[in-house]
Amino acid sequence: MELYRKSASELSALLNKKEISALELADATLARIEAVEPAVDAFLSVNADAMREKARAVDEKRARGEALGALAGIPVAVKDNICTRGVATTCASKMLENFVPPYNATVVDKLEAADALIAGKVNMDEFAMGGSCENSAFKATKNPWDTSRVPGGSSGGSAAAVAACEVPLSLGSDTGGSIRCPAGLCGIVGLKPTYGSVSRFGLVAFASSLDQIGPFGRTVDDTALLFDVIRGKDSAHDATSKDCPFTMPGSDVRGMRIGVAKEYFGEGVSEEIKTAVLRAVDEFKAMGAEVVEVSLPSTGYALSAYYIISSAEASSNLARYDGVKYGYSGRRDGSLTDLYLSTRSEGFGREVKRRIMLGTYVLSSGYYDAYYKRAKMLQKQIAAEFAAAFEHCDLIATPTTPTTAFRLGEKLSDPLAMYASDICTVTANIAGLPGVSVPCGVDSEGLPIGLQLLGPHFSESKLLTAAKCFETAKGGFAVKEL
Amino acid sequence: MKFDVQHIAKLAMLKFTDEEAAEFEKEFESIVGMVENLPEIDSKGALLDPSNQMELREDVVVPSMPRNELLSNVPHLVAGCVVVPKTVE
Numbered sequence: 001m002e003l004y005r006k007s008a009s010e011l012s013a014l015l016n017k018k019e020i021s022a023l024e025l026a027d028a029t030l031a032r033i034e035a036v037e038p039a040v041d042a043f044l045s046v047n048a049d050a051m052r053e054k055a056r057a058v059d060e061k062r063a064r065g066e067a068l069g070a071l072a073g074i075p076v077a078v079k080d081n082i083c084t085r086g087v088a089t090t091c092a093s094k095m096l097e098n099f100v101p102p103y104n105a106t107v108v109d110k111l112e113a114a115d116a117l118i119a120g121k122v123n124m125d126e127f128a129m130g131g132s133c134e135n136s137a138f139k140a141t142k143n144p145w146d147t148s149r150v151p152g153g154s155s156g157g158s159a160a161a162v163a164a165c166e167v168p169l170s171l172g173s174d175t176g177g178s179i180r181c182p183a184g185l186c187g188i189v190g191l192k193p194t195y196g197s198v199s200r201f202g203l204v205a206f207a208s209s210l211d212q213i214g215p216f217g218r219t220v221d222d223t224a225l226l227f228d229v230i231r232g233k234d235s236a237h238d239a240t241s242k243d244c245p246f247t248m249p250g251s252d253v254r255g256m257r258i259g260v261a262k263e264y265f266g267e268g269v270s271e272e273i274k275t276a277v278l279r280a281v282d283e284f285k286a287m288g289a290e291v292v293e294v295s296l297p298s299t300g301y302a303l304s305a306y307y308i309i310s311s312a313e314a315s316s317n318l319a320r321y322d323g324v325k326y327g328y329s330g331r332r333d334g335s336l337t338d339l340y341l342s343t344r345s346e347g348f349g350r351e352v353k354r355r356i357m358l359g360t361y362v363l364s365s366g367y368y369d370a371y372y373k374r375a376k377m378l379q380k381q382i383a384a385e386f387a388a389a390f391e392h393c394d395l396i397a398t399p400t401t402p403t404t405a406f407r408l409g410e411k412l413s414d415p416l417a418m419y420a421s422d423i424c425t426v427t428a429n430i431a432g433l434p435g436v437s438v439p440c441g442v443d444s445e446g447l448p449i450g451l452q453l454l455g456p457h458f459s460e461s462k463l464l465t466a467a468k469c470f471e472t473a474k475g476g477f478a479v480k481e482l
Numbered sequence: 483m484k485f486d487v488q489h490i491a492k493l494a495m496l497k498f499t500d501e502e503a504a505e506f507e508k509e510f511e512s513i514v515g516m517v518e519n520l521p522e523i524d525s526k527g528a529l530l531d532p533s534n535q536m537e538l539r540e541d542v543v544v545p546s547m548p549r550n551e552l553l554s555n556v557p558h559l560v561a562g563c564v565v566v567p568k569t570v571e
Contacts, residue, residue, distance in 0.1 A: 099555055100554070100555065102547060102552060102554055102555075235539055239538050239539070298521075301520055301521060303516070304516060304517040304520055305520065307517050315494060319495070322495075324556075324564060324566055326555035327555070329557035329558065332567055334567065335567055335568075335569075336566055336567050336568075337495075339566065339567050340495045341495055341497045342497070344494075344495050344496050345496050345497040345498075354506075354509065354510075354513070356494050356496065357487075357491065357494055357496065357506070358510070358513055358514070359494075360493050361485070361490050361514070362517075370518070374520045374522075374523065375517075375520060381523055415509060415513060419513075
């Protein structure tokens, strides 16, 4: 088997046995990226020199017999809204096209401490706003399963790079489904961790109360490995981060109670997807899990609450882009207000402006109570409904997305259709819960279908155990040949 | 429903041509139409999640980022100062 097809765990074993060197792996990775990038367009920048340099350092460390990190020599791609010191971090926006962070995000420091090779920065919807990766100011990433289709978003580059075997692992961020949706549409594993379990320091803010960094992999073990490296309290930088127990996924779901909520199988979700997800639930039953029905009655309002809360926070977070301290700077021959107006109007793309406008509107005088306050109340209610459901089950199984991958351009001119892509995933962000998407089959056109598993706060070990058992029962997840 | 797109744009420090504003107004109507279907909920209690307590770091002096690194992304820098258009006539 070609090196690029191997999982991070397999590559680690080869590196440990000295059957390959980290430099050989770096070169093989760069060759694979060069070969498939023209079709996939996942990367915004490739870190060839730095990657080779780090690989040599890892090889030397190994030769000297020094202790190595958990991801020693393993290539990882990083979403371009996660700050990398000395390497452009654009958020796929003209606004940050030339922004070179003078510091690393905590997760990037952790990758470096784990001796990972950072392969490059990957494409996304601008400022993580979108469900198709087409809102990038630079290019549209394609789905490796069918390059006329979108990889999903916003972490479309992270998902496509892993699905196309350019790298075994990547980092993305998930504010309303931006890890799980592209993982589902690209047929790989994507974990949105519990809010607070991974430091957000150095993640360019979209909606701070919902944003969470998380891992992608082609296997559950790889995804767990990367989660284990990035998780944990970051007391110097992120007041919401926490240390919580985590053990690598086990291999037994006997006695586990899998909840099914009918609200996730309603109108708008394709029949093929419903069937595939319910078949997956049956497989859990066959493995010895118990299936229970649960009710989450406010699910239908979640999308509205999500777009109000996330846009409100975005309008506030993105107020910092003023053309003065960093980023794109507009005309300077007028007043300060002219500078602000031209910077923001020229620097932000259309979808980002939509969200800023919506957020400004729902927070504006006279509308706050009707929109923002009501959405926050609903958030509380949704969280309470999940808490009640988790008294009767350990995990909840739902579809990840309402449809499989759609064609490039298909939903670009219809914001509401695009927003509806997040209908099954926003609830986890609203309630701060962890969720994982794993492949559970393909539709009649051969496109991957995602199964989403949701769990209580800090239940990542249990979620990934269930995911791994499912993977084992399936005999592993399929990889699309490009 | 009619939105004063130009008023909201002003609050958001964004500028739209009349043509863009007209197009935006249509989109905005459908987006607001989607999000306004929220139910009335009994609004007692705090909005913050008490189980998600934030822990602030100690307020101690530590070395910060070097000034030149911090200013390395400033679009218009003169003699170590950030330059903005004249704000006082």
